[in-house]
Amino acid sequence: MSTTTYRLPKSTDRRRRDANGQRVPINWGHPITYFIALLFVSVSIAPVLYIVLGGFRTNSEITVDPAGFPLQWQFGNYADVLKSPTFWQQFGNSAIAGLATTIGVVVLGLMVSFVLARYSFRGRGAIYSLFAAGLMFPITVAITPLYILVKDLGLVNNLAGVILPQIAFALPTTVIILVPFLKAIPDEIEEAASIDGASRLGFFFRMVVPLAVPGVVTVGILAFIGSWNSYILPLFILSDQANYTLPLGVQAFSSQYSVDTARVLAFTSLSMIPALIFFTIFERRIVGGLTGAVKG
Amino acid sequence: MTNSLGEKTLAEQRSPEGLSVAGGGTRRVSPPAGVRPVRRSKRWGQRFEIAVLSGPAIIVFLTFVILPVGLAAYYGFYRWKGYGVPTDFVGFGNYALIFADKAFHEVLAHNAVILVLSLVLQGPLAIVLALLLNQKIRGRSIIRVLIFVPYVISEVIVGTGWSLMLQTNGAVNGLLENLGLGALKTDWLSDPNVAIWSLMLIISWKYIGFAVILFLAGLQSIPEELFEAAAIDGASYWQIQRRITLPLLGPTIRIWAFLSIIGSLQLFDLVYIIWGQYVASTAGTSTMATYMVGQGRNAGNYGYGNAVAVVIFIISLTIALIYQRFVLRRDTAGALTEGHK
Numbered sequence: 001m002s003t004t005t006y007r008l009p010k011s012t013d014r015r016r017r018d019a020n021g022q023r024v025p026i027n028w029g030h031p032i033t034y035f036i037a038l039l040f041v042s043v044s045i046a047p048v049l050y051i052v053l054g055g056f057r058t059n060s061e062i063t064v065d066p067a068g069f070p071l072q073w074q075f076g077n078y079a080d081v082l083k084s085p086t087f088w089q090q091f092g093n094s095a096i097a098g099l100a101t102t103i104g105v106v107v108l109g110l111m112v113s114f115v116l117a118r119y120s121f122r123g124r125g126a127i128y129s130l131f132a133a134g135l136m137f138p139i140t141v142a143i144t145p146l147y148i149l150v151k152d153l154g155l156v157n158n159l160a161g162v163i164l165p166q167i168a169f170a171l172p173t174t175v176i177i178l179v180p181f182l183k184a185i186p187d188e189i190e191e192a193a194s195i196d197g198a199s200r201l202g203f204f205f206r207m208v209v210p211l212a213v214p215g216v217v218t219v220g221i222l223a224f225i226g227s228w229n230s231y232i233l234p235l236f237i238l239s240d241q242a243n244y245t246l247p248l249g250v251q252a253f254s255s256q257y258s259v260d261t262a263r264v265l266a267f268t269s270l271s272m273i274p275a276l277i278f279f280t281i282f283e284r285r286i287v288g289g290l291t292g293a294v295k296g
Numbered sequence: 297m298t299n300s301l302g303e304k305t306l307a308e309q310r311s312p313e314g315l316s317v318a319g320g321g322t323r324r325v326s327p328p329a330g331v332r333p334v335r336r337s338k339r340w341g342q343r344f345e346i347a348v349l350s351g352p353a354i355i356v357f358l359t360f361v362i363l364p365v366g367l368a369a370y371y372g373f374y375r376w377k378g379y380g381v382p383t384d385f386v387g388f389g390n391y392a393l394i395f396a397d398k399a400f401h402e403v404l405a406h407n408a409v410i411l412v413l414s415l416v417l418q419g420p421l422a423i424v425l426a427l428l429l430n431q432k433i434r435g436r437s438i439i440r441v442l443i444f445v446p447y448v449i450s451e452v453i454v455g456t457g458w459s460l461m462l463q464t465n466g467a468v469n470g471l472l473e474n475l476g477l478g479a480l481k482t483d484w485l486s487d488p489n490v491a492i493w494s495l496m497l498i499i500s501w502k503y504i505g506f507a508v509i510l511f512l513a514g515l516q517s518i519p520e521e522l523f524e525a526a527a528i529d530g531a532s533y534w535q536i537q538r539r540i541t542l543p544l545l546g547p548t549i550r551i552w553a554f555l556s557i558i559g560s561l562q563l564f565d566l567v568y569i570i571w572g573q574y575v576a577s578t579a580g581t582s583t584m585a586t587y588m589v590g591q592g593r594n595a596g597n598y599g600y601g602n603a604v605a606v607v608i609f610i611i612s613l614t615i616a617l618i619y620q621r622f623v624l625r626r627d628t629a630g631a632l633t634e635g636h637k
Binding site for chain 2: 037044045047051067114115143167169204254268279280283286
């Protein structure tokens with residue numbers, strides 16, 4: 001699926017040249033295209049800017065002119081949030097849940113995808129379809145019984161109770177992205193490895209794991225962002241403020257300090273930074289992975 | 297062509313597998329010497345590897361994804377507060393209550409409206425935007441990043457931000473006043489006639505970037521030759537879009553619509569964060585999922601909540617299967633014939 005990612009820029013170039021070569025009348029459209037693109041981008045970004053800039057304003061400013069820019073840049077709101085132990089505790093919880101989910105998804109997903117991609121055995125198709133069917137059912141529909149299950153396992157109010165279901169629900173996407181990826185590793189490499197005396201497992205650890213890194217990065221990032229943003233599962237499982245992840249923290253903070261809009265906005269914008277950073281660094285992989293998962 | 301990709305990989309997988317089964321005896325099983333006992337132990341070794349490598353993922357998946365669905369079906373037959381073993385068997389009593397509940401009829405209607413409006417509002421707009429952005433244009437990669445930002449931000453942040461902006465004295469009304477459009481100011485979130493449209497605005501804002509990116513990827517997999525041929529035949533830009541691009545984008549559009557439908561049926565986070573369970577029903581934005589959480593877990597009626605979960609599950613599954621049978625099947629059929637060429 002990563003092939004889609006790599007193909008994108010190439011085909012863009014080709015189209016440009018073709019368009020010019022074939023004298024397709026494209027020039028007339030340009031100003032309008034730019035205008036609409038600009039409009040689209042501003043609509044997409046404006047609410048985010050509202051949150052970020054609002055954190056630099058004072059509450060009275062926000063009350064007087066809710067849609068204005070900061071008159072004097074206030075750094076106090078952000079400083080307050082950055083000094084608060086609650087924020088960092090919730091940040092830490094989100095980071096632990098995100099990293100554990102990512103590691104779990106990558107390890108389990110890579111192992112099962114390797115089997116599905118490179119072993120032939122009866123029931124392989126059935127296992128693949130089982131995971132593929134999981135794509136159709138987001139966590140929402142299962143949340144009520146899932147909560148009871150986690151409660152019976154004694155994992156309520158425990159990050160593990162969030163992490164394990166998150167791994168399970170991230171596995172379908174992971175399998176769908178990784179299986180074609182691992183299939184694409186040429187058979188010759190496996191033959192060469194087995195001639196050199198490597199077992200199937202040796203081949204897995206020495207060759208497959210390093211070769212699968214690009215695919216793994218895609219699934220890993222998707223799992224991390226999914227975990228960082230997840231709401232309904234922590235809402236059900238985590239009852240103690242000390243165990244809250246950031247989404248729950250944002251909600252609790254905004255109801256607790258509902259009068260202090262500027263501080264709520266500062267808290268909110270700080271909590272979205274990690275997901276945004278990951279996204280901007282790995283944008284191509286995420287987009288390629290998502291479109292790939294959808295197509296697969 | 298989306299499915300043709302999948303089919304191709306399937307076909308690819310089949311042929312090398314077939315070879316490896318035939319040639320595998322020499323290649324894998326007998327590096328030193330192909331003696332019988334060695335071969336048998338190798339076969340067991342391979343089964344062991346399969347079990348060890350795929351076991352953990354399958355167990356986790358079955359436990360946390362498949363088992364809850366089964367549990368929901370079981371608990372749904374009981375009146376149960378969530379403690380101990382359910383004993384108060386009520387048969388289909390919970391289901392009878394659900395289908396008799398006016399509030400459930402309302403959430404069904406809301407979900408239907410959200411489903412249809414999501415398709416109608418986002419689809420055409422996203423197609424037009426993707427066509428425009430697919431042209432030669434500077435800064436395409438940065439545009440791609442920026443329009444995708446709303447999709448990456450969490451529902452909680454989107455909900456918190458938008459509910460502050462849409463408050464009666466929030467930024468949207470403030471902006472309207474600054475622009476001299478004070479007459480348009482309204483109670484975006486609490487007016488039952490407006491709230492569902494505010495929700496649709498937020499949903500479209502958050503998810504349209506995903507649709508556009510998906511369509512752009514679909515557009516780029518259309519073979520260049522088709523555009524060239526059409527241009528040589530004297531087709532205009534819009535003729536090319538209508539006669540070639542849109543039909544070939546069909547599979548991508550149909551897959552997007554499928555995802556959008558499933559998402560609309562499961563909608564919970566945004567509504568619950570912005571309106572909460574009580575306001576959502578008076579503002580007319582409650583969904584099946586907020587009904588499930590409100591009547592089930594928040595009310596302590598776990599048997600009932602599980603029955604609602606089963607209803608949502610069956611509705612989603614039915615719609616998904618119907619859609620796959622009648623809409624997506626065309627794509628699979630096309631892909632299969634393509635694969636045989």
